[in-house]
Amino acid sequence: MKGQKEALRRLPQVDRLLREPSLRQAAGRLGPAPLRALLRGALARLRRAIREEGIGGEELERRLEALPRNVAQEVEGRARSTLVPVLNATGVLVHTNLGRAPLSARALDRVREAAASYTNLEYDLEARRRGSRSSHLERTLGMLLPGAACHVVNNNAAAVALVIHALAAGREVVVSRGELIEIGGSFRIPEILEASGARLREVGTTNRTRLADYERAVGKQTALILKVHPSNYRVVGFTAEAGVRELAALARRRRIPLAVDQGSGLLVPLEEYGVKGEPTVEAYLRRGADLVTFSCDKLLGGPQAGMIAGKPSLIRRLSRDPLGRAFRVDKMTIAALDATLEPFLRGKAFEEIPILRQITRPAAELQQRAEALARAVREAPGARLDVVVEPSSARVGGGAAPTSVLPSWRVGLRPAPEARARSSGVARRGDASGTGGTSVTDLERALRLGQPRVIGILGRNRLWLDLRSVAPQDDARLLEALTRARRALGGCA
C-alpha cells in the first residue's frame, strides 16, 4: 500500500508535462485543450497500472520517461486525417470499402462550385418561389428515362425504405422468396420492410416463383409488389421467376404499384464489355415498372445517393413523406449527380465517367501497362522484388453483376529469395515502423500504409496489383509507391 502511494506521488502534473520540449512542439500541432486531454488519459492509464498491476520502481520510471514521447506520437497520429485517398489495385471496380465510384473531373468542378456559394437548391428562379431539390435532376434524368419523374435520397437502401414507407406502411408488400436478399453492410429486404412499417408477404420458393404465386397473394391488404434484382448472387439450375412485364400487367389489373429495386444504376448496356445479367433502369421502366430504385455510386459512376425514378404521381407521394425529408441529400450531391448524368445525354459517358472508362478499357491496354510497370519495378532501385505479369479477372463489385468477369491483367510481386534470406538473418520483428523484414505480407503492409496508399490482393504468396481498377494517370504514382515501399523495406540493392 505504501509503495503504491509513493508510486502515485511520482506521477507528474499535466502542466509540468506541457513544458517538456517534445510536447511544446506537439501543442502547436493539436492545440492545448486536446493535448491536455491526451495527457490526462495517459496519466490515468498509468495510475490504473499502479493500482491494478502494482507497477513501481524501475518499470514505473521507464514508463514515466517514455510518456511525453508516446503522447507526442499519439498527437502526430491525431493531427493527421484518417480518411485518405488510396490506389485501388484490387481489380474490384465498385469497392464499397474503398468508397465505390470515383467522380469525374466535371462532377468535381461542379461540387466545388456548389459548395462554395449559395445556390438555388430549393428556389425556383423563374417562378420566384420555393422549388424542389430533385427538380435539378429531372432535366437530365427525364430525358434519359422518358416520362419518368425522380426523387433523390442518401442511398439506395433509403430509396427502398422510402418507397415502402410512403406507399405501403401498415399494409402488405409482396416479395418473392428468391429475392429476400441481404446486401453487404446489413441491407436486408425483410428488415427494411419491417422498419418501414409494412408487412412482408412472401411468395413462391427460393428457386422458383411464378406469376400464379403473386396472383394468389395479392389481396385487399396488398399495397405494393416489390421485385428485387438479386444483385450479389445468382440462383442457378432449376429456377423460375416472374418477369417484370407480367408482374406489371398483374399490378395494373389489381390497381397496385410495382416497384423494382434495380440496384446498380446501370443506364447503358455493358454486355459487350462482360457485364452480364444487369438490365438497365430504362429497360425496367419500359417493361412496366412503376418505380425503379438504384444506387448512384455503382455503375452510374456518381456520388453516394439513391434514386427513385418512375410514375410522377407516385414520386409526388414520396416527396411528401416525412422520411423523404429525413433522407434528403445536400447540394454537393445534387451538383455531382447532375454533372454525372450530363455525359450520358451527350453520348460521352464512356469517355468521361471514370467507372465506365475502367470497365470498357481494352484488356490489351491493361497488359501493356502491367508489363511496363513490371519492367520499371525490375529496373528501379530498392529491395529486390520477384515480378510476374499474368491475365486476371476483374469484377464490377459493390454487389453488382456478381458472375460477370472483366478480362484484366495484373502484376504479382514478392520479395526476391536473396532479400528474404537477408532479412530472416536479422531479427527485425520489433521494428517500430512495422516495415522491417521482407516477407510478402511486409510488402503488402508497406504499400497499404505507404505514400500513396496502395491496396492490392494477397494470394499464392504474392501481392497482386490489378490494373483494371487503376486509372492510367495513376500508373506513375503506383510506381512511386512501390519505390518508396522498397526503400522502407530497407534492402537498397
Ligand SMILES: *Cc1c(COP(=O)(O)O)cnc(C)c1O
Ligand atoms: C447496392 C444495392 C442496394 C443498396 O444500395 P446502397 O446505395 O448501398 O444503399 C440495394 N439493393 C440492390 C439491389 C443493390 O444492388
